[in-house]
Amino acid sequence: MKRIPTSFLLNSLLVMLFLYLPVLILIGLSFNASTMGVAWKGFTLQWYEKLMMDPSILDATVNSVVIALVSTGLALILGVGTAIGLEKSQGVPMPWVNMVMVLPLVIPEILLGVSLLMVFVLCQIPLGFGTIIIGHMVFNLPLTVVIVRARLRKLDPAWEDAARDLGATSWDVLTRITLPLLRPAIWGAALLGFTVSLDDFVVTFFVAGPGSTTLPLKVFSMIKTGITPEINALSAVMVVVSMVCVGLSWLFQQRSTLDS
Numbered sequence: 377m378k379r380i381p382t383s384f385l386l387n388s389l390l391v392m393l394f395l396y397l398p399v400l401i402l403i404g405l406s407f408n409a410s411t412m413g414v415a416w417k418g419f420t421l422q423w424y425e426k427l428m429m430d431p432s433i434l435d436a437t438v439n440s441v442v443i444a445l446v447s448t449g450l451a452l453i454l455g456v457g458t459a460i461g462l463e464k465s466q467g468v469p470m471p472w473v474n475m476v477m478v479l480p481l482v483i484p485e486i487l488l489g490v491s492l493l494m495v496f497v498l499c500q501i502p503l504g505f506g507t508i509i510i511g512h513m514v515f516n517l518p519l520t521v522v523i524v525r526a527r528l529r530k531l532d533p534a535w536e537d538a539a540r541d542l543g544a545t546s547w548d549v550l551t552r553i554t555l556p557l558l559r560p561a562i563w564g565a566a567l568l569g570f571t572v573s574l575d576d577f578v579v580t581f582f583v584a585g586p587g588s589t590t591l592p593l594k595v596f597s598m599i600k601t602g603i604t605p606e607i608n609a610l611s612a613v614m615v616v617v618s619m620v621c622v623g624l625s626w627l628f629q630q631r632s633t634l635d636s
Contacts, residue, residue: 399615406608423609433610436594443505443590444573447512448566454513455520456562460554462521463528477518488514489582496583503585511583512576516569523568527561564628571621575614 406424410417427433462473480488492511493503501507535557539549555562577592584593591614598607 402608403612403615406605406612408605408608411605423605424613426606427609427613430606432589433591433594436589436591439505439588440574440590440592443508443512444570447509447516447573448569450509451513451516451520451569452562452566455517455565456524456555456558458517459521459524459528460550463525477521479518480515481518481522485576485578489579492579493582503583504588505585507583507585508580508588508590511579512573515576515579516573519569519572520565523565524558524561527558531557560628564625567621567625567628571618571625574621575618 405414407419407421408414408416409420409422458477462477489511492507492514495501496503496507531554535553536549539553544552575592576590577596580590580593581596584590589597591610595607595610595614598604598610
């Protein structure tokens with residue numbers, strides 16, 4: 377077994393500290409009994425209890441979860457079908473389609489938010505939950521297509537060919553062969569899309585309307601008056617939920633890779 381160089385381990389440790397030390401400090405301060413500053417005054421759960429008793433935060437949480445679920449679900453329905461269609465269109469060169477599909481993932485979010493706002497204003501679409509869902513679908517859809525297509529390219533076409541030889545219809549092949557084999561990638565795309573939607577601030581900031589406040593928008597409104605322990609607790613919850621969803625997404629995608 378090859379030994380990992382000490383310098384590599386040290387560099388990896390420094391990178392991990394650079395990335396996650398601020399997050400760990402934030403989570404630690406969410407349990408600090410001090411009402412201001414970073415001086416440790418003792419362990420407490422009172423800030424989490426206040427979060428649970430704050431109706432505005434609960435409403436923002438419900439809004440974020442509902443928007444994330446709806447936008448992710450719609451992106452999955454459209455994205456899985458689009459990925460299968462693009463991969464099955466053999467012999468049809470469509471490089472421009474691939475470029476257009478990944479474009480929302482590479483352009484700056486602020487440009488995406490401004491563009492969507494201009495479209496909604498020109499079409500006289502009132503801002504609210506519907507516009508937020510559409511905005512989140514814009515970046516969730518290409519994310520789903522990329523993940524599902526990566527899985528599709530690793531599937532053995534002999535499975536589908538064998539099913540057709542045995543008399544299976546196209547619908548049977550899709551529902552009994554293709555989709556079950558895509559299940560790990562679909563779950564991975566769903567969890568990753570849900571996380572991105574739940575944490576999104578920039579696009580949501582431009583396309584949100586009255587009464588459609590999400591958790592990131594709520595955090596932004598709270599920090600205008602200063603950093604409080606409640607903000608630390610709320611941020612810690614969002615970080616933990618996001619890391620769990622991303623970790624589960626990675627596990628599903630690793631399972632997809634091992635199964636192929």
